[in-house]
Amino acid sequence: MPVKQNALVIGRQPLVEALQSGKAIDKILLQKNASGEVISSIRKLSRDHNVPIQLVPVEKLNGLTRANHQGVVAFVARVQYMDLQQVIDHVVSEGASPLFLMLDGVTDVRNIGAIARSAVCCGAQAIIIPDKGVGALNEEAMKSSAGALEQIHICRVNSLLKAVDTLHLNGIKVFTSEMRAEENVFELPFTDPCCIIMGDEGKGVQPHLAKAADHFFKIPMAASFDSFNVSVATGIILYEAMKHRMGK
Template sequence: MQETTRIFGIRAVIEAIESGKAIEKVFIQKGLSGSLFQELNRHLRDANINISYVPIEKLNKLSKGNHQGVVANISPVEFVSLEQFMKITEDSTTTPLFLMLDGVTDVRNFGAIIRTAECCGVTGIIIQEKGSAPINADTVKTSAGAVFNVPICKVNHIKDALFFLQTYDIKIIAATEKTEDLVYDVDFKQPAAIIMGDEAKGVSSSILKTVDYKAKLPMLGSIASLNVSVACGAFLYEAVRQRT
C-alpha cells in the first residue's frame, strides 16, 4: 500500500507546489511569519491548497526533522482535469457515468465510495478542493486499492464542474431526500453524473437548484437516512442494473 508522502520545510513545500505535486493539505505553525513564509502563503493561495494552522506540538508529531513550522501531505495519486475526463469519455465505448461528491469529509466513507465506484465502472470521481476528505493511507486501505484505478478530479467548486458536464449533455442527478421521485424512475442509460452530499446536510441547496434530476431511495424503516457510502452504492448499482 502506498502511503501519503509527507514533506517538511518552507522551501521544500514551495518547490513541491511549483513542480505541480498533488498536495492534499499543509499544516502551518500558528504565528509563523517572515518573507519566506509570505512567499509560501502566496503559493498556497494561488494553488487553492487546504491550510490548517496548528500548534508547534502538532508539527513535531508529524515530522521528526526541522520542519521550520510547515508540514505538507502529498497525495499518493495524481489528479486529472475535467478536460482529461472528457478525453477519457470520448475514447471510451461505454456511456459515461460520473460521481460527484459534495462535501464528503469522512475518509473511510470516501474510501468505501471509491471502491464501489470502481466496481460499478464509474468513469471518474469529482471532488471539491476544499471541504473534502483527503486521499491518504486510510483512504487507500478502505478503497482496497481502487483509488489507483478510478480517475479523480479536484475542482475549486462542484457547481462549476456541474455546469461543465452539462455542456457535454451529461445529466446531473442529485441524491437527496428533498424530492418525491425515486432513484428507480431516473433514466441512467443516458450519460449521467450522480451527486452525493455530505454526511450531515446532504447535497447543498445551491447545487440542488442547478441539477437536472433529484432522486431518493425508499426508506421503509424508522431510521430516516443511510450512511452516504451505502446510499451511493444503491444509486450506482441502480445505474448498473439499467445498463446491464
C-alpha cells in the same frame, strides 16, 4: 496514528519544489504568522494547484516531525489529482458515457474508500471532491477502498458549483437525492452522461448545489427509518446505473 515521514514534505523550499514539479499534495499546514518571500510563493502555488492551506500553531507541526520544518509541513497525496475537463475529454474520447460521482461534505475516510470501491465495481470513471471539507485520501481511505482509489480518476476542485457548470457545459446531467422527491432512483436516465452528488449524512447536499441539479430522486425504503449510510446509498445508486447501462 503517527504519520510516516515519507508521507510528508517538510520545510519551505522542499515544498516549493514539490509543488512546482507537480507532486500531488493533500494539504499544507502553515504555522500561524509565518511570513517571507518563500511563504508568499507557497501560497500562490497552493492556489494554482488547488491545495488547501490550514493555519496551525507551531506545536501542531512539532508533533508531526522533529525535523526543522521552518513553519511548513505538507501531506503527500496517495493519489494523483486530475483536471475535471481533461477527465471528461478522456472518457468521451474513449467512447464511454460519463458516469461520475461528486462528494459534498463526506468526511469519513472509510466511507470515501467504500464509495470508491463501489464506483470502480459499477463502472464509474471519476470522483469529484472539493479542496476543503472532505476526508483526506490517506492510508485508511486507501485500505477501505481495497485499492480502488488508485483505479479511478480523482478530480479535486476549488468550487463544486463551478464543477457542476463544467459538467453542464459538457452535456453531463447532475442528479441528487432528496427525501421528498417524486422520482425514484430506478427511474433516472442513467444511460445519459451523468454525475451523482452525494452529500453529508447529516446535512445532505448543500442547498445551492442541489438547486443546480437536473434531477431529484429518492431511494425507496421498506421501513420508515432515517436513511442509508452514504456509502451504502452510493452503492445502491451506482448499481442501478450499471443495470441501466448494461440493459442498453
